Amino acid sequence: MDALRIFLDGANRNRTLFVLLVGFALFPIYTGIADLPFWNDLAMRIMLLGLAAMGLNLVLGYGGMVSFGHAAFVGVGAYCVGISQYYGLFNGWIHILMALGACGALGLVIGYLALRTSGIYFIMITLAFAQMLFFLFVSLEQFGGDDGMSIDRAEFIIIDLWEPLRLYYLIWAALALSSVLLMFIVRSRFGVVLQAIRSNESRVEAMGLAPLPFKITGYVISAMICGLAGALFASWQEYVSPDIMHWTRSGELMIIIILGGLGTLSGPLLGAVVFLLLEEILPEVMHVVAPSYAENWMIVFGPILIAVVLFARGGLMGLVHQMTGRRR
Amino acid sequence: MTVTLLLEQMFNGLQSGVMLFLIAAGLTLILGIMDFVFLAHGAQVMIGAYAAASLTALTGNFLVGIVLAIPITFASGFLLEFLLIRHLYRRDHMDQVLATFGLILFFNELIRIGFGPAALFSDLPKALSGFVNILPDAPYPMFRLVVIIVGLACAIGIHMLVSHTRVGAMVRAGANNEAMTAALGINIRLLRRFVFAVGACFAGVAGMMIGPLTAVEPGMGEPLLILSLVVIIIGGIGSVRGAFVAAVLVGMVDTMGRVLLPVILRSFMGQAAADGAGPALASMMVYILMSLVLVFKPTGLFPPKG
Numbered sequence: 001m002d003a004l005r006i007f008l009d010g011a012n013r014n015r016t017l018f019v020l021l022v023g024f025a026l027f028p029i030y031t032g033i034a035d036l037p038f039w040n041d042l043a044m045r046i047m048l049l050g051l052a053a054m055g056l057n058l059v060l061g062y063g064g065m066v067s068f069g070h071a072a073f074v075g076v077g078a079y080c081v082g083i084s085q086y087y088g089l090f091n092g093w094i095h096i097l098m099a100l101g102a103c104g105a106l107g108l109v110i111g112y113l114a115l116r117t118s119g120i121y122f123i124m125i126t127l128a129f130a131q132m133l134f135f136l137f138v139s140l141e142q143f144g145g146d147d148g149m150s151i152d153r154a155e156f157i158i159i160d161l162w163e164p165l166r167l168y169y170l171i172w173a174a175l176a177l178s179s180v181l182l183m184f185i186v187r188s189r190f191g192v193v194l195q196a197i198r199s200n201e202s203r204v205e206a207m208g209l210a211p212l213p214f215k216i217t218g219y220v221i222s223a224m225i226c227g228l229a230g231a232l233f234a235s236w237q238e239y240v241s242p243d244i245m246h247w248t249r250s251g252e253l254m255i256i257i258i259l260g261g262l263g264t265l266s267g268p269l270l271g272a273v274v275f276l277l278l279e280e281i282l283p284e285v286m287h288v289v290a291p292s293y294a295e296n297w298m299i300v301f302g303p304i305l306i307a308v309v310l311f312a313r314g315g316l317m318g319l320v321h322q323m324t325g326r327r328r
Numbered sequence: 329m330t331v332t333l334l335l336e337q338m339f340n341g342l343q344s345g346v347m348l349f350l351i352a353a354g355l356t357l358i359l360g361i362m363d364f365v366f367l368a369h370g371a372q373v374m375i376g377a378y379a380a381a382s383l384t385a386l387t388g389n390f391l392v393g394i395v396l397a398i399p400i401t402f403a404s405g406f407l408l409e410f411l412l413i414r415h416l417y418r419r420d421h422m423d424q425v426l427a428t429f430g431l432i433l434f435f436n437e438l439i440r441i442g443f444g445p446a447a448l449f450s451d452l453p454k455a456l457s458g459f460v461n462i463l464p465d466a467p468y469p470m471f472r473l474v475v476i477i478v479g480l481a482c483a484i485g486i487h488m489l490v491s492h493t494r495v496g497a498m499v500r501a502g503a504n505n506e507a508m509t510a511a512l513g514i515n516i517r518l519l520r521r522f523v524f525a526v527g528a529c530f531a532g533v534a535g536m537m538i539g540p541l542t543a544v545e546p547g548m549g550e551p552l553l554i555l556s557l558v559v560i561i562i563g564g565i566g567s568v569r570g571a572f573v574a575a576v577l578v579g580m581v582d583t584m585g586r587v588l589l590p591v592i593l594r595s596f597m598g599q600a601a602a603d604g605a606g607p608a609l610a611s612m613m614v615y616i617l618m619s620l621v622l623v624f625k626p627t628g629l630f631p632p633k634g
Contacts, residue, residue: 066422113619117626120359124561125622127554128615139608141601247554251429258426296441302434309427310415 003184010183016266016320020273021176028165044168046276047175048233053256053268054178055225060254061263062186063218064198065115068123068250069130073103073223075245077230079137082149082240086142092154092235099231100224107223111216130250137242148241151234171232175269178225183265185221194218195263259308261317270316278304332466337587338580339462343472345579346479350534352556352563352571353486354527360566360632361503362520364417365424368408368431369531369556370549376401376532377539377548378439381450390453394536398529405528409521417520436546447543475537482530483572489526490568499523503566503632555582558614562621564628573629581617585610 011018024047031039052074059065077099084095114125138146156170185191196204197211204211234240243249252275260271282297293299312319351373358366379400384393412431416424451457452471459467490496501509502519510516535549542548559578563570590606597605621629 060422117622120365120565121561121622121626124557125619128558128619131615132612135608135612138611139605141605145608248550254422255426255429258422262422293441296437298433298437299441302430302432302437305430305433306412306427309419309423309430 006184006187007180010180010187010265014183014265016270016317017179020266020269021172021179024172024175025169028168040165040168042276042280044171044236046272047171047269048229048236049253049256049276050269050272051171051175051178051232052226052229053253053260053272054175054182054265055222055229056253057257057263057268058182058185058194058222058225059215059218060257061261061267062191062198063194063215065215065219066123066254067114067126067219067222068247068254069110069126069128070222070226070253071245071247071249072130072133073107073226074230074233074249074253075137075240075242076102076106076133077227078234078240078244079143079230080227081154081231081234082151083143085151085154086149090152090155092156095154095235096228096231099227103223103227103230104220107220108216111219111223115212115215115219127247127250130245130247134242134245134247137245144241146242148239148243150239151237153238154235167232167236171236174228174232178228179265179269182225186265190214190217198263255305259305259315261315261320264314264317266320267315267317270320274316332463333587335463335466336468337583339468339472339476341580341583342576343476343479343579344583345576346476346483347534347538348552348556348559348579349572349575350479350482350530350537351552352559352575353483353568354523354530355553355556356560356563356566356568356571357490357499357523358527359560361499362417362523364413365421365428366413367425367428367553368435369527370551370553371432371435372401372405372528372531373535373549373552374435374439374544374546375404375528376535377544378443378448378535379532380536381448381539381544382443384450390450390456394533397536398533401532401535402525402529404532406521406525408528409524413524414517414520432550440546443546445546447545448539450540450544452540471540475541478533478537482533486530486568487572495519495522555614558618560628562618562628564631566632567628567630570628570630570632578614578617581613582610585613589613 024043027043028040031037031043052070055073056067056070059067080099080102081092081095084090084098089095110126110129114122114129117125137143143149156166186195193204193209193214197214201211230244233244256271256275257268258271259275260269261267278301282300283294286297286300287294308315312322314321351369354372355366355369358364358369376397379397380393382393383396384390387393387396408431412427416427419427456471456474458470460470460473462468462473488496490499498509498514498519501512502514502516506516534552535544555578556575559571559574561574562578563572563574586607589610590602593602593606593609625631
């Protein structure tokens with residue numbers, strides 16, 4: 001019953017996250033009635049990006065390790081699907097297991113090498129590894145090189161995937177499971193040490209704990225969550241190209257987290273919702289307000305991001321906490 | 329692969345290296361000395377390139393265009409610091425990332441509105457469009473040579489400014505101990521604004537010089553930003569001398585890798601496979617270089633003392 005108590009307490013502390021999760025679970029009912037299948041697609045994209053951002057947030061927000069290369073793990077997860085299909089393996093569950101394994105192993109190697117450095121050097125070395133992987137996949141002509149490869153729909157035995165909503169709920173389940181998992185991780189001894197390392201590494205050392213194994217473990221878990229997001233992303237998009245691991249994608253993940261709120265469970269998902277909704281809505285708004293500039297919606301988007309920094313300390317979650325009168 | 333071609337590529341490497349240095353010099357001061365994560369530095373390159381290209385088209389004279397564009401880049405850096413950046417010094421690095429990322433989107437879109445999404449091509453001035461022989465029978469484009477000379481001149485200028493002038497001494501003092509420098513009666517706020525403006529100015533000059541060589545388009549600054557970040561890391565954050573060495577190194581490795589790697593690969597791979605893999609592997613070289621440097625010198629080649 002201890003786990004249940006922690007779960008209920010965590011759900012209470014992270015209401016935003018659970019409200020969003022319930023919202024995503026019920027959303028297809030609305031789109032079904034209103035006949036707006038496009039919005040289901042958008043919701044899946046939001047959930048996938050939110051999932052990847054959540055994974056990154058474990059190291060970025062909780063561990064204080066600014067990894068600028070996490071899109072590489074998303075990409076490796078996606079290519080696990082593409083490459084196994086190339087060799088005739090279509091079982092989606094195996095794709096997911098492969099993505100988890102590959103990203104876990106890769107995260108271990110990159111984490112081990114990169115975590116010898118810290119600060120801006122860590123940022124740049126994670127970028128370097130991601131760039132190497134990016135160019136590696138660009139150079140693999142066999143798997144489409146620059147153009148990428150199209151993917152057939154993976155077969156998920158038990159839940160057959162031909163109906164679009166099954167994929168929707170598979171993505172939702174991955175997101176919900178990862179959320180709960182992260183909730184437990186953050187509150188566990190491991191999670192507490194990770195956060196202690198963020199605020200003062202030498203103090204943790206003085207208490208007799210070696211920080212490196214904790215950091216590497218965090219890095220591996222975060223890489224695996226991103227790999228999971230990548231594998232599902234490939235199934236959703238039915239296409240994978242190196243673009244998914246371009247450095248701007250890593251940047252995008254970071255931006256989503258900072259926008260939502262660093263080191264909060266709800267932040268990454270909220271950030272993904274707002275980021276992608278703004279991307280959809282701003283062009284529409286511009287179309288009404290200034291029709292000739294409808295394509296130039298980023299002229300508003302950029303300043304919105306700046307305004308969030310200037311006026312909402314702690315990102316959107318900071319804003320939420322201010323409004324609900326609760327402190328972090 | 330002849331000696332002439334190799335020499336030509338070495339000059340190309342030097343040219344891209346000195347241009348990278350112009351961008352990295354300002355960034356290393358902002359990042360290393362002011363401890364500010366400024367992602368919009370690439371936008372300053374773009375602003376410089378657009379200012380020069382449009383003013384050249386307007387006045388019909390390349391030199392006049394450049395001379396008029398330099399104050400614009402200075403002003404853009406100065407104003408940007410005054411309007412936004414100064415409010416962000418005390419903020420978390422991640423806040424600075426988000427805000428300056430917002431700036432990138434804003435500037436790219438502003439340029440797209442003002443000049444359209446298509447790339448701008450500017451003609452080379454006639455006087456600079458010829459070839460010169462750098463060795464007997466080794467012609468090299470005049471304009472690229474001018475770019476190298478301008479870049480080296482700016483590099484010397486930056487070095488003199490930082491190491492041999494009063495302002496440079498103030499900048500270095502401010503980097504070493506900000507509170508103490510302020511206590512000595514130096515206006516730190518103005519100093520920061522000056523560093524930003526000068527940094528923007530040099531980045532802008534880089535944009536002006538590479539403009540005629542590449543496409544002047546929205547978003548042109550971001551790949552350069554990433555490369556100059558690599559330069560700064562290799563050189564040691566905050567070290568201008570390190571940035572110069574690293575910039576030339578990165579320029580050389582990048583350029584030579586692009587030329588030599590496909591040739592080397594072709595000797596043990598099929599032509600098609602080599603041509604496919606070559607450029608991608610060449611792009612990797614810079615990052616491999618950075619990782620190697622960090623393995624042996626974790627704080628870069630010339631870590632600043634203190």
